[in-house]
Amino acid sequence: MSGDRPYRPDVGRPISGTADGIGYLALPPTAVDARPAGPTRLIVAWPGFDPPRTAPALAAALPLTGVPTWRVYLELPAVDGRPASGLDSGALLTSEGVEAYGAAVEQAVERLPAVLADLRRDLGLGDGPIGLAGFSAGGAVALLTLARGVVPVTAAALVAPVVAPAHAARSLEKRSARERDWNERATALAERLDLGARAGDVAARDAALLLVGGTKDRLVPPGEITALRDLLLRRGASAVESATFRMGHALAAEPGTDARPPTTEAVRVDGVVTDWFRDRLAEVSPDLGSGQVTADGRTGADHAGAGASASQTLPDVAAASGGAGAAPPAAARPQDGTADDGPAQGPAPVRFEGSRV
Numbered sequence: 001m002s003g004d005r006p007y008r009p010d011v012g013r014p015i016s017g018t019a020d021g022i023g024y025l026a027l028p029p030t031a032v033d034a035r036p037a038g039p040t041r042l043i044v045a046w047p048g049f050d051p052p053r054t055a056p057a058l059a060a061a062l063p064l065t066g067v068p069t070w071r072v073y074l075e076l077p078a079v080d081g082r083p084a085s086g087l088d089s090g091a092l093l094t095s096e097g098v099e100a101y102g103a104a105v106e107q108a109v110e111r112l113p114a115v116l117a118d119l120r121r122d123l124g125l126g127d128g129p130i131g132l133a134g135f136s137a138g139g140a141v142a143l144l145t146l147a148r149g150v151v152p153v154t155a156a157a158l159v160a161p162v163v164a165p166a167h168a169a170r171s172l173e174k175r176s177a178r179e180r181d182w183n184e185r186a187t188a189l190a191e192r193l194d195l196g197a198r199a200g201d202v203a204a205r206d207a208a209l210l211l212v213g214g215t216k217d218r219l220v221p222p223g224e225i226t227a228l229r230d231l232l233l234r235r236g237a238s239a240v241e242s243a244t245f246r247m248g249h250a251l252a253a254e255p256g257t258d259a260r261p262p263t264t265e266a267v268r269v270d271g272v273v274t275d276w277f278r279d280r281l282a283e284v285s286p287d288l289g290s291g292q293v294t295a296d297g298r299t300g301a302d303h304a305g306a307g308a309s310a311s312q313t314l315p316d317v318a319a320a321s322g323g324a325g326a327a328p329p330a331a332a333r334p335q336d337g338t339a340d341d342g343p344a345q346g347p348a349p350v351r352f353e354g355s356r357v
Contacts, residue, residue, distance in 0.1 A: 014059070014320035019118035020111050023075040025055045025321050026123060031068040034282040039128040040154045042070045042119070043277065046108060048136025048162075049089050049101065050219070050249055051256020056321035058135060060259035060314055061252045061266040062159070067277045069131065070123055074115065076137065077107040089136070089162075089219050089249070092169045093178055095186035101137060101165060102189040108141040112150055131277060132156035132207075135251055136220070140195060146205045147198035155280045157210040157273045160220045160249055163228050165190040168219055175218050196231060203237035210276045211240070212269055214247035243272055259318040 016025050047058040055073035064071050079100045091097025120126065129152035134142035139161025146153055162168050169180045169190070182190070195202070202209075209232065213225030222244050229242040247265035250256065262270065278284055 014316050016320045017122055019074075019116075019122065020114040022077060022108075022111060022115050023055060024115075024119065025059050025073045025317065026119070027059060027063060027065075027071045027073075027317070029068045029070060031066050031282070033286050034066065034068040034278060034284040036068055037281060037283040038154065040069060040131055040281050041125050041128060042072060042116075042123075043067065043131035043133055044112070044116070044119075045071065045073050045133035046076060046135070046138030046141045047073070048134075048138050048160075049091065050136050051252035051254055052135065053088075053256045054258075054321075056259040056317055057252050057256050058138070059317050059321075061262050062133065062135070062270045062273060063317070064133070064270065064274050064277060066274045068282050069277075070125065071133075072119055072123075074108070076104045076141070077111065079103045079107075089168065090172060090176070092165055093172050093176070093180045095181060095183045098165055098169075098182060098186040098190055101162075102193055105137060105140050105144060105193060109144045109148060109150060112145060116151060128152075129154045131281060133158070133273065134161060135159045136249065137162055140193065143195045143198070143202060144193070146207060147195065147201040149201070149205060153205060153207045155208040155210075155277060157212065157276060159212040159251060159269060159273070160214060160217055160225075161195075161211070161228075162220060163196050163224055164194040166194065167224060171219050171221065196228060199228070199231045200235045203232050203235040206238060208239040208280050209237065209241070210273065211242040212273065213242065213244050214249060214265075215244055216246065216248040219249040241276075245269060259314055259321060261314060 012028060012030060014025060014027050016023070018024065043064065045058060045062065047053050047055060052058040052061045055075050059071070059073045080103075092101060116130070132142040132145060132153055133156065134140070136159070139158035140163070142156050142158055143161055143163070145151065146156060169182075173179055209229075211225045211229050213220065213222040215222055225242050225244070229240050232240045245265060245268055247269075251266050251269065252263060253260060
């Protein structure tokens, strides 16, 4: 049961709570031109060890506003009382870091059925398949969820997923000129969480998959993303695509714990992931009206007296998560001092590779 039952005076606003002891931030359906095209009414997403490190930070970076489902951003489980947001990918060079990573990823998967039960009750949702999204370590959670088949999944979009801790550690060794210091337990755990070795199990779930990588990513190189795509296709996956952006690993500015204006890279990734989910989960039509799309798939025009519903703003997300509000940016720009490589809100050329549904 949820330890913090949310109060929902207005489902047009984000809400926060806990489900099976895991903190979450839920963004309600507010797409004005789309409604669910199937049974999926919920997308669950996890942050990573790198920015964005928390549910509110990931919600600000990837709000997926145009998808007519609830989008629920879950915190990674705390490890030995230490929140996962206090870690970073550099910890993967140590045995303690690998064990913390493994515990967070495996606990997130093991607790998902109980978390979903609480979320469905809190949000008034019925049973049915879900969508998955994840960044970095959160992408590993989504892949392991598919591999283990703990819940039915329709579609999953993964941004720079850590496919194998050993591969990530190898990249970190090259970048930092440090060697990993793993004991036997950490080595065995890393082998168990090599999700490339579980490609057959992932493919067997028959969920549509989108893998997103960055050309400047030094933790999860783009070649690893395309290699996973090709491996999944060889193992029988029917719908796997990949997309590559000119970006590094992080999807938000440091420290990556608060809801902050999205970077240029995050805006572009959010646009592509949103469109990808809409193609698979939504019926899109400008004739649906300008009202809020509710969890049961109806628009605000179907409800007497219902007015137009605006997209969630950054202050909405910050307020729901208990953080300080911030004015939404006129145009999202990089927050980490890097040069802007194009207009934040303009279309970015993206070439999908792989199989389409």
